[in-house]
Amino acid sequence: MKVIELHESVTASNDADAQAMRIRMKEQGSLLINLMSSPGSGKTTLLGASIKALKDEMKIGVMEADIDSSVDAERMEAAGAESIQVHTDGMCHMDAGMSAQGLASMKRDNDLIFLENVGNLICPAEFDTGAGKNVMILSVPEGDDKPLKYPLMFQKSDVLVISKIDAMPYFNFSLEDCRKRAKMLNPGIEIYPLSAKTGDGMDAWIAWLKEEVRKWKEDK
Ligand SMILES: Nc1nc2c(ncn2[C@@H]2O[C@H](COP(=O)(O)OP(=O)(O)OP(=O)(O)O)[C@@H](O)[C@H]2O)c(=O)[nH]1
Ligand SMILES: [Mg+2]
Numbered sequence: 248m249k250v251i252e253l254h255e256s257v258t259a260s261n262d263a264d265a266q267a268m269r270i271r272m273k274e275q276g277s278l279l280i281n282l283m284s285s286p287g288s289g290k291t292t293l294l295g296a297s298i299k300a301l302k303d304e305m306k307i308g309v310m311e312a313d314i315d316s317s318v319d320a321e322r323m324e325a326a327g328a329e330s331i332q333v334h335t336d337g338m339c340h341m342d343a344g345m346s347a348q349g350l351a352s353m354k355r356d357n358d359l360i361f362l363e364n365v366g367n368l369i370c371p372a373e374f375d376t377g378a379g380k381n382v383m384i385l386s387v388p389e390g391d392d393k394p395l396k397y398p399l400m401f402q403k404s405d406v407l408v409i410s411k412i413d414a415m416p417y418f419n420f421s422l423e424d425c426r427k428r429a430k431m432l433n434p435g436i437e438i439y440p441l442s443a444k445t446g447d448g449m450d451a452w453i454a455w456l457k458e459e460v461r462k463w464k465e466d467k
Contacts, residue, residue, distance in 0.1 A: 248317050248324065250332045251352055253345045261375060265343035268377030277308075278463040279346070279360045280456075281378035283400060286366030288386040289410040289443055291319045293452075294361055296443040298326040300453045301359070305460060308357035310349045312341050312365050319363060329355055340370035343377040359460050368397040372404075379463055386411040387420045394428035401432045406439065408452065413442040 272279050282290050291311075298307050309323040309330045320332035333349040335341065341349075341364050350360070362378060364371040383404040385393050388411060394401045401407065407429050409422065422440055429436050439455065441448030 248320055248330070248332060249352060250317050250320075250334065251349055252334050253336055253348055261342050261344070264347070265375035265377040268343050268347055269379060272377070272379060273463065273466075275356055276464045277357055277360055278380070278460050279350075279362060279376070279378040280459075281341075281362045281364055281371075281376045281381045282384065283364045283368070283371040283381065283404070284366060284384035284386070285368050285389060288366070288384045288389065290363050290366070290384055291322055292443045293384065293408065293410060293441075294328075294363065295322060295326045296446075296449060297361075297453065297456060298323065298328045300449065301456065302327040304457070305358035306355060308353050308355075308360040310346070310353075310360065310362045312345075312349070312363060314338075314365065328361075329353060329357060335365055338370075339365050339367055340374050341365065341376050342374040346376045346378070358464070359456065368393065368400045372397075372400040372402075380405045380459060382406040382408060384408045384410050385425070387414045387418050390418070391420050391422075391425035391428070394425065394432055398432050401429050401436065404433070404436060406437045406455065409438065409440040411442060411444070412440050412447060413445045 307328040309328045311320040317332040320330045323330040439452045
């Protein structure tokens with residue numbers, strides 16, 4: 248398992264670096280998806296199920312960003328993706344320079360690359376990683392009020408995945424209230440409620456991924 252120790256980017260121009268990276272990734276035909284959420288909301292589980300559904304149709308890479316350990320990267324490699332683990336030197340987010348350092352160590356041109364960002368709903372939203380799409384996950388046990396408390400994350404995301412919907416009977420979670428609150432902050436946000444455990448709602452999410460990879464390659 249490849250583990251890369253990252254250091255904070257020296258450049259002050261993160262937005263420019265991120266834009267340059269998006270252009271490079273477009274030329275290469277690799278769609279980078281930045282996946283953000285609280286710790287334990289189900290990022291790695293969703294990635295495992297997505298890799299299983301897509302690995303016969305496209306090459307998939309995963310960059311796992313954590314403060315320590317390589318358990319998630321090992322799970323992704325076992326699922327069939329090219330997988331690298333990056334350690335963020337204690338930092339609670341990834342930025343464009345850090346993503347570029349991680350991507351440089353991938354050995355093949357993947358069609359789809361997931362960056363599993365460090366688990367929290369605050370700092371990752373503040374830094375453009377150079378990804379083509381930003382996806383956030385909110386799990387049912389976290390509560391439907393989170394758009395009110397962490398607005399920036401909802402504003403920066405193209406897609407909101409509401410995960411663990413199989414747990415809905417045990418929590419006071421209103422899909423409708425959550426949807427309204429997220430749309431108020433970001434009218435264009437697409438919302439996919441699903442359970443990676445039961446497979447409920449997975450088809451729509453997988454269809455979105457396929458379509459985005461197709462568009463990313465086509466609009467070159
Ligand atoms: N009931 C239920 N549990 C789930 C689902 N998806 C994930 N889990 C459980 O949630 C816990 C955390 O899942 P992970 O996929 O490791 O979450 P993560 O967001 O990658 O966690 P970090 O990387 O530590 O931030 C595990 O116990 C999973 O089995 C789901 O759809 N339903
Ligand atoms: Mg994880």
